[in-house]
Amino acid sequence: MKDLKATVKSNERIAENIYSLTVTLPESAGEIHGGQFVNISTGDSSHLLRRPLGVAKVEGNDVTVCYQIKGSGTQNLATLSSGASVNILLPLGNGFNISGYKNVAVIGGGVGVFPLVATVREHCKNINFYTYVGFRNKSAVCLLDELEKSKTLTVVTDDGSYGKKGNAVEAFFADAANVKADAIIACGPPVMLKVLKTEMQKRNVKTPCLVSLEERMGCGLGACLVCVCKKHDGQNARVCKDGPVFDIDEVEL
Amino acid sequence: MAELQVEICGVKLKNPVIAASGTFGFGREYNEVYDISVLGGISTKGMTVEPRLGNPVPRIAEGKSVILNAVGLQNPSADYFIKNDLAFLKSKGIAIIANVAGKTLDDYGAICAKLDGLVDFVELNISCPNVKAGGMAFGIKPESIAEVTRVSKSSLKKTPLMVKLSPNVESIPLNAQAAQKGGADCISLINTLTGMAIDLEKRKPVIANNTGGVSGAGIKPVALRMVYEAAHSVDIPVIGMGGITSGTDALEFMLAGARAVQVGTANFTDVNAMPRIIAEMNAWLDSHGVKDINEIVNTLKLN
Numbered sequence: 001m002k003d004l005k006a007t008v009k010s011n012e013r014i015a016e017n018i019y020s021l022t023v024t025l026p027e028s029a030g031e032i033h034g035g036q037f038v039n040i041s042t043g044d045s046s047h048l049l050r051r052p053l054g055v056a057k058v059e060g061n062d063v064t065v066c067y068q069i070k071g072s073g074t075q076n077l078a079t080l081s082s083g084a085s086v087n088i089l090l091p092l093g094n095g096f097n098i099s100g101y102k103n104v105a106v107i108g109g110g111v112g113v114f115p116l117v118a119t120v121r122e123h124c125k126n127i128n129f130y131t132y133v134g135f136r137n138k139s140a141v142c143l144l145d146e147l148e149k150s151k152t153l154t155v156v157t158d159d160g161s162y163g164k165k166g167n168a169v170e171a172f173f174a175d176a177a178n179v180k181a182d183a184i185i186a187c188g189p190p191v192m193l194k195v196l197k198t199e200m201q202k203r204n205v206k207t208p209c210l211v212s213l214e215e216r217m218g219c220g221l222g223a224c225l226v227c228v229c230k231k232h233d234g235q236n237a238r239v240c241k242d243g244p245v246f247d248i249d250e251v252e253l
Numbered sequence: 254m255a256e257l258q259v260e261i262c263g264v265k266l267k268n269p270v271i272a273a274s275g276t277f278g279f280g281r282e283y284n285e286v287y288d289i290s291v292l293g294g295i296s297t298k299g300m301t302v303e304p305r306l307g308n309p310v311p312r313i314a315e316g317k318s319v320i321l322n323a324v325g326l327q328n329p330s331a332d333y334f335i336k337n338d339l340a341f342l343k344s345k346g347i348a349i350i351a352n353v354a355g356k357t358l359d360d361y362g363a364i365c366a367k368l369d370g371l372v373d374f375v376e377l378n379i380s381c382p383n384v385k386a387g388g389m390a391f392g393i394k395p396e397s398i399a400e401v402t403r404v405s406k407s408s409l410k411k412t413p414l415m416v417k418l419s420p421n422v423e424s425i426p427l428n429a430q431a432a433q434k435g436g437a438d439c440i441s442l443i444n445t446l447t448g449m450a451i452d453l454e455k456r457k458p459v460i461a462n463n464t465g466g467v468s469g470a471g472i473k474p475v476a477l478r479m480v481y482e483a484a485h486s487v488d489i490p491v492i493g494m495g496g497i498t499s500g501t502d503a504l505e506f507m508l509a510g511a512r513a514v515q516v517g518t519a520n521f522t523d524v525n526a527m528p529r530i531i532a533e534m535n536a537w538l539d540s541h542g543v544k545d546i547n548e549i550v551n552t553l554k555l556n
């Protein structure tokens with residue numbers, strides 16, 4: 001893990017309210033895995049918190065993160081142009097550990113597709129990915145070119161304006177009999193992950209399933225205990241340090 | 254290189270920069286980024302006799318130049334700390350300040366007894382604004398501050414007692430004097446200011462607890478005033494904090510009367526904030542021909 005001063009290479013709008021930010025690190029930050037995240041300054045010193053953003057792509061010392069404009073911090077981030085300087089702490093969290101699996105189903109919803117993109121890129125040589133991604137509507141669809149490295153890619157939207165109408169979890173279960181995944185990875189809004197868990201229980205699906213969670217964070221390092229989630233054993237886990245990727249059976253959704 | 258060593262209640266700190274409670278855990282995570290032995294000390298995550306799970310999430314929000322938090326004293330218990338983290342911190346050769354909270358006077362007595370002789374200071378959190386049973390009830394009025402200080406002090410035969418004062422009170426001078434009267438060896442201030450952040454679209458507070466403690470750069474003027482007031486009301490040492498983000502910020506607190514400072518929220522903005530602050534203090538002292546940092550303590554000249 002390193003705290004580096006990076007230079008913005010590009011910062012482009014890729015869908016409605018969604019931006020893709022690539023920064024060049026001054027030196028290698030070591031291995032970065034899909035599912036890990038960075039803590040990045042917004043470029044405005046009145047924002048004391050950095051923004052935790054999932055890594056979508058790594059190429060040499062170029063790291064790409066994608067983000068949705070949610071508030072003044074991400075709004076400011078979107079104003080950064082190439083050459084601007086940002087502070088970036090990386091890599092953080094644990095990532096999707098799927099080495100050893102052969103056929104992996106990928107379920108993503110909305111901005112939850114970003115960390116899945118990095119994971120598909122990282123493992124597509126050794127793993128067959130069967131990817132199901134859902135977006136609100138056509139204007140929110142993004143990063144499909146990156147996900148084309150999957151063996152199959154199914155895109156759905158809430159209103160049917162792109163691909164079939166529906167959500168990613170439904171699309172996965174509609175196809176599940178054909179896929180025979182030996183693992184599932186998922187990232188998306190809390191309600192999507194909750195539905196996935198409920199459906200898996202209902203259908204008695206025992207396939208190992210890893211989910212990436214999101215929570216408002218403070219330090220990003222595991223020290224401040226701000227971003228906790230509840231585990232089934234009654235204890236709290238730190239989303240930033242113990243996660244953000246958890247076994248779906250381990251955490252309350 | 255100016256002399257940065259300070260001495261508080263007989264404890265030598267290699268420099269006056271201490272990690273503030275709740276922002277730094279028990280030091281292990283930041284030690285993955287830099288060797289925390291460069292610090293003057295660490296005030297641990299607030300501990301209680303029993304383990305606590307804390308508040309629901311979200312526990313944090315942001316305002317302009319401030320943040321709000323309501324973690325609610327999640328901690329693994331003082332016993333767990335003694336067994337699992339104390340040796341690590343001791344190996345770092347920094348002052349260890351055990352921050353403690355309780356529901357009852359007995360809790361304070363019990364946790365102080367557990368930690369007596371094991372750490373360099375016990376810091377009483379009598380001002381956690383985020384937990385009903387977090388000691389806040391003790392931290393408002395001078396009478397109850399004196400009482401909880403007295404009970405805690407009676408359990409501490411070897412370790413000096415630091416009482417952390419709340420800013421959400423009527424009188425800092427009276428409360429500082431109450432801590433001194435109760436037997437405090439030193440005081441620290443300020444804890445967070447109670448505040449609220451609202452999500453207009455949801456028409457709800459951002460933080461699950463509704464209110465949270467405000468900290469960060471934006472609170473520095475309030476903190477400086479209160480540290481000045483405290484330092485001029487008591488004879489015991491004062492440790493100042495509230496919005497420190499740079500070496501010059503830290504030196505302003507020392508000018509106002511603080512013998513050491515704590516740094517909290519700045520660690521979130523800049524993971525290397527404290528080593529940087531130490532270097533910046535040194536540079537300022539050198540450039541102003543000050544040989545020993547203790548020379549500037551409490552030298553503020555009022556207009």
